Amino acid sequence: MSLLDRPMASREDRLKRIAEEIGTLTVSTEDDFLALGESLQDVYRRSADMTETGKSLAGLLSGESMGRTVEDLRELAGRMTGYMKASEEVLQGDLAALESVRSCLERSRRVFGRFGLVARTLNILGTLTRIESAHLRGGGQSFRFLSDEVARQSAQIGQSASDVLDSLDSLDRQVQSLLSKLRDFHEKQSGQGRAVLDLVASSLSDLLAKQSASSEAIRCVSERSEQISRSVGEVVMSMQFHDITRQRLEHVKDALTDLVEDENNQGFRGACELQTALLRQAGDDFNAAVRNIFKNLDRVAESLDQGCRETREFVNQKEGAGESFLDRLERDMLEAAAALRRHDSAGREIETAVASVAETIEVMNEFLAGVQGSGYSIKFIALNATIRAAKIGRQGMTLDILAEAIRDVAGEARQYTDTLAAVHRDIEEARSQLRKERSRTAEVEAAVGELTEVLDAVRQANSRSLVMMNEVEGKSRALTEDIRDLLGGVTVHRRVETRIGEALVGLGEILEQTPADPSSGEPGSGEGLEALASRYTMESERAVHQAVLTSQDRKAAGGGPADPTPQGDDILDDGFELFDAPAPETSAGEADLGDGIELFGDPAATTEEETDLGDGVELFSEPAPKPEEEAEESGDEDLGDNVELF
Structure with missing residues (x-):
């Protein structure tokens, strides 16, 4: 049965019941607020765990390991580019050397063609x-020997020259044929090689851009998670308001109880x-604290929900493009490797041609040695x-002419x-150019x-990041749902509001x-009220006390009625700024949720626009130090000794 539904009783009985109801309220809601505090602690632990996952994720894609990976890719691309350019240079040198060999072969063929004429002559x-020599009969023996030797040497020179010419033609x-193939290969490969290298460079640039975008997105996720965790932690800490309210209600209860027990009944109305x-x-x-906590928890839930959407969008993009991008990068790099293998294949054909040139040179060396020997012998x-x-004289003149011709x-x-x-x-020089080390297969x-x-x-880092992003997204979604369930399931504050409202109605009726x-020493005297000041442990209570005394003094002096409730910052000047006005907007460089979290805005605000949370987060400042006189008057009681969160 509420206070309003009970039958009328004496003023003291009604006041006693109000005091009892207030005392019961502080005890009966304790378990409910403890349960709420535990739920908020669970939310805080989960948000902190989500923050750690976000930090690990940020470290995965922007840390030293990924930096080394990108540098390794750069170094590999640089080496492949160097190999490709070196192979191009070698191929161009091979083409020039083969052109020189072919020119030398043409010159050799012309010279060897003359050896055929020498042999016939x-x-x-x-x-x-x-x-x-047959005309000389017995005196022509030496000339017959000359003619036989000339015939034998001419036949040998002619046959050898023919064999060498065949080798030269082959x-x-x-x-x-090799030159034709290499020219075609060079024309195609040079263009393809440049295209491949351009693709590799483009892929690396894309990788760096994607790496930067991923790092930035993940940094935002990490910062958002960290800010949410801090905000939830501040909401948890703000549960002090229940203990503050409990103390204030207990002070009211004690004062009402004393008022009932006061036999003199002096200063009752005051x-x-x-x-x-x-x-x-x-x-x-x-009420203001509860509204702000719920509003801020709802803001946290909205921020989590927004983070979920952004994270899901980023994950979908990575899942859709990540593997195809890596596949393209790998394909480009492997194509560069294949181009280098084709260069090596062309090099092996050149080496085969070099071997043929070497064999032909050996044949030429043997022929030249034979011709030189034959020439010495004939001369x-x-x-x-x-x-x-x-x-012999005149008979040998013809033979002398023939011998001279043979010698010439x-x-x-x-x-x-x-x-x-x-x-x-x-x-040999051209061949030495062709025989340079060319194989880069290894x-x-x-x-x-x-x-x-x-x-x-x-790929592994990409996969791990996707797993962790999904984990963050899942944790954020679950936490969002639980926060909204928590907001919808908390009703204890309504009971507190109702009971306080009933008590106020009862006190108003009294x-x-x-x-x-005026003769009782109530308004203006302050004698009965001053004793109550020693009970206060918070500046807000002293502020209300002083405001009431001031109001009563004005009434006693014949002035108009004044609102005994202090306004503005005097309300809670107890060292705990639980219900501050919105903090000034933070600068763009400061990390925040984008919409700001401030748990306890100005309770005097009546519209949604006036209670905007701003961009900053300010829950409560450090307790303001008391003057020594107040400390002595208030005894050992203080908020720091009486507040136990959970």
């Missing part, structure tokens, strides 16, 4: 020498007015024949061998292996039935 001279066809003002102020402050025999012809042809062959020796040196395969490892690391008696 020697054969004719040898035949003529044999015919002329090698020329091989080099020409004391009753004072307790009514204190009770009304406690109720107003309680020596021709010299002997010339001496013999001089001894042999000398011409020697000149051709000198020319071939120079060509031979040019071919380096390329090693780079591909490293690439696979690095991309696997990126005051209406209690006439003022």
